[in-house]
Amino acid sequence: MVSLFFVLTSCKDKVEGEPCEPVTAQLSVSVQPVFGSEILYLDSTYSTVEGYGVQFTDLKFIAQDVRGPALQLNDASFFNYRETGIDLFTGEGRPEDFTSLGGNLGVESSINHSDPAAFPNESVLNISNIGGMHWGWNPGYIFIKVEAKVDTIPDGTDLFDHNVVLHIGKNVNLQTFSFSNINWQQTGDMSYHFPLKLDMQEFLQNESQTIDLQTEYTSHTASGQEVLSLKVIENFNAAISEY
Amino acid sequence: MKYLFVSFVVIAVILSCKKDKVEYEPTPYELEIPSHFPDMIIPEDNPMTVEGVELGRKLFYEVKLSGDNSMACANCHAPSSAYSDPNQFSEGIDGSFGTRNSMALINLGWDDEFFWDGRAPSLEEQILMPVEDPIEMHDTWPNVVTELNASVEYKNMFFKAFGTAGITKERAAKAIAQFLRTMISGSSKYDVMYKYENGLALSSSEQAIYSTISLEEWAGYDLFKSLNGADCFHCHNGPLMQVKKFSNNGLDATFSDLGRGGVTSNPTDNGKFKVPTLRNIAYSAPYMHDGRFSTLDEVIEHYSSGISMSPTIDPLIEFASQGGVQLDTYEKGLLKAFLLTLSDESFINNPAFQEPN
Numbered sequence: 001m002v003s004l005f006f007v008l009t010s011c012k013d014k015v016e017g018e019p020c021e022p023v024t025a026q027l028s029v030s031v032q033p034v035f036g037s038e039i040l041y042l043d044s045t046y047s048t049v050e051g052y053g054v055q056f057t058d059l060k061f062i063a064q065d066v067r068g069p070a071l072q073l074n075d076a077s078f079f080n081y082r083e084t085g086i087d088l089f090t091g092e093g094r095p096e097d098f099t100s101l102g103g104n105l106g107v108e109s110s111i112n113h114s115d116p117a118a119f120p121n122e123s124v125l126n127i128s129n130i131g132g133m134h135w136g137w138n139p140g141y142i143f144i145k146v147e148a149k150v151d152t153i154p155d156g157t158d159l160f161d162h163n164v165v166l167h168i169g170k171n172v173n174l175q176t177f178s179f180s181n182i183n184w185q186q187t188g189d190m191s192y193h194f195p196l197k198l199d200m201q202e203f204l205q206n207e208s209q210t211i212d213l214q215t216e217y218t219s220h221t222a223s224g225q226e227v228l229s230l231k232v233i234e235n236f237n238a239a240i241s242e243y
Numbered sequence: 244m245k246y247l248f249v250s251f252v253v254i255a256v257i258l259s260c261k262k263d264k265v266e267y268e269p270t271p272y273e274l275e276i277p278s279h280f281p282d283m284i285i286p287e288d289n290p291m292t293v294e295g296v297e298l299g300r301k302l303f304y305e306v307k308l309s310g311d312n313s314m315a316c317a318n319c320h321a322p323s324s325a326y327s328d329p330n331q332f333s334e335g336i337d338g339s340f341g342t343r344n345s346m347a348l349i350n351l352g353w354d355d356e357f358f359w360d361g362r363a364p365s366l367e368e369q370i371l372m373p374v375e376d377p378i379e380m381h382d383t384w385p386n387v388v389t390e391l392n393a394s395v396e397y398k399n400m401f402f403k404a405f406g407t408a409g410i411t412k413e414r415a416a417k418a419i420a421q422f423l424r425t426m427i428s429g430s431s432k433y434d435v436m437y438k439y440e441n442g443l444a445l446s447s448s449e450q451a452i453y454s455t456i457s458l459e460e461w462a463g464y465d466l467f468k469s470l471n472g473a474d475c476f477h478c479h480n481g482p483l484m485q486v487k488k489f490s491n492n493g494l495d496a497t498f499s500d501l502g503r504g505g506v507t508s509n510p511t512d513n514g515k516f517k518v519p520t521l522r523n524i525a526y527s528a529p530y531m532h533d534g535r536f537s538t539l540d541e542v543i544e545h546y547s548s549g550i551s552m553s554p555t556i557d558p559l560i561e562f563a564s565q566g567g568v569q570l571d572t573y574e575k576g577l578l579k580a581f582l583l584t585l586s587d588e589s590f591i592n593n594p595a596f597q598e599p600n
Contacts, residue, residue: 116281116481128353131483132477132486135468163564
């Protein structure tokens with residue numbers, strides 16, 4: 001009887017005879033780039049421990065197959081700080097079904113070499129939606145992009161003439177991430193949010209392996225760049241944490 | 244007998260009128276999208292129809308769109324030049340010249356931002372602008388609409404395309420946009436190379452083309468992609484041979500034309516321009532936003548040794564501090580051989596894109 005009451009009241013605004021659409025909670029995940037304790041803005045200057053000035057000009061990555069303990073929340077999402085800000089994705093699901101989240105940083109090998117034009121129009125992996133994150137030939141997708149300009153001479157005069165281009169992909173560099181005991185923040189009646197941060201200071205100064213932008217400034221995951229490529233994407237993955 | 248004769252006349256008139264009556268029976272237009280291309284997203288408020296494309300094609304070549312009825316869209320977008328202007332700057336009806344080279348009209352259905360500075364967010368909005376630009380067609384849309392309304396043929400074509408009486412600038416732009424979306428180039432040697440490299444099936448005709456690709460063309464493609472070679476692929480790759488972005492490609496140390504920065508008022512966008520497709524580049528000279536380079540050799544030389552540093556230079560031009568990628572003569576030849584594989588004669592010569600009648 002109680003159930004019947006709820007069904008009737010929840011459908012009271014509907015036209016009689018129409019099915020009642022269930023309302024599904026929206027779960028959103030964001031990634032705020034930071035540099036230590038500061039929010040990171042593209043094209044702004046930050047100081048590295050070496051004394052360099054660094055201006056990040058592009059931060060992008062692909063997250064794929066993000067799922068909870070039993071259900072998938074998002075098949076693929078594209079973080080593009082310059083174009084779309086801090087939003088990573090919004091998916092439908094109940095917070096209790098996603099008490100933990102895991103996924104790929106990059107694109108798993110089973111689809112990494114698929115025709116990038118053949119993904120559905122709404123998929124971020126369709127080349128129309130992810131232009132610039134696909135090499136255009138067999139290696140497939142670029143998993144992460146870090147681009148920056150660096151002033152390597154700390155003489156008080158700005159000269160950001162040292163370009164940093166770190167484009168990492170290829171199956172061997174695929175990373176996984178996981179977050180447990182997620183406390184979804186309720187932002188509306190049926191809206192929940194899980195904020196992450198991407199700490200680019202930690203990216204450079206990872207406690208187990210650091211990156212010196214003066215000497216480690218370019219990788220396209222090409223032959224001869226394997227060591228730096230792996231270090232870059234490992235550090236990038238480690239720099240993402242709950243905000 | 245007299246009444247019988249009158250009745251016959253009336254019936255004959257009615258029948259003759261019925262025969263000439265224009266019906267609104269739009270025929271969906273089926274785009275021929277190459278198998279390795281993504282879908283083209285068509286605006287919901289401008290579905291493709293055969294009648295719309297036909298009208299758009301006629302309007303594209305229509306001189307009534309200009310103030311003195313001397314200039315059509317095609318004047319600055321010539322078929323033989325990959326629908327760009329072979330002149331550095333286009334001359335308007337008053338003898339004025341613009342400051343940017345007319346862009347090639349290729350695969351526009353996949354673009355999101357139009358003009359070199361991306362100031363038009365849709366093809367339909369882009370099309371409206373040159374007509375009223377005082378240094379281009381220098382007309383007014385009310386005047387154009389009046390002239391088109393004086394033509395029974397145009398009235399009928401607009402009705403057939405849109406099903407409503409009345410010619411408007413919005414409908415004219417929609418029709419031209421439909422026509423431009425049919426202008427798809429995806430049948431070059433490069434397309435075969437792209438499909439082969441991505442493990443996509445080749446048709447028998449593509450197999451035949453594949454067998455004609457020379458070692459120099461393959462080597463040029465390798466150089467095009469090579470980080471320590473020409474390093475072109477950051478901005479030009481994929482089936483569209485273009486990455487959607489605005490870039491400062493090292494043309495100048497200071498900017499007389501702010502490009503994208505003039506639209507966004509963001510200093511970090513100064514000197515950036517839309518990255519164009521390289522498809523049919525052999526036909527679309529001169530090159531760059533201001534048409535400063537007349538030949539492909541000059542373009543290659545720019546990226547090889549002519550890069551100018553500036554605060555907004557694209558970090559992807561990784562050898563900028565050395566002036567460029569420093570190709571030798573042999574490598575320049577290989578790169579040019581590859582660039583020529585982007586020519587699609589079936590696009591350039593497609594009769595469906597040429598002037599009607």
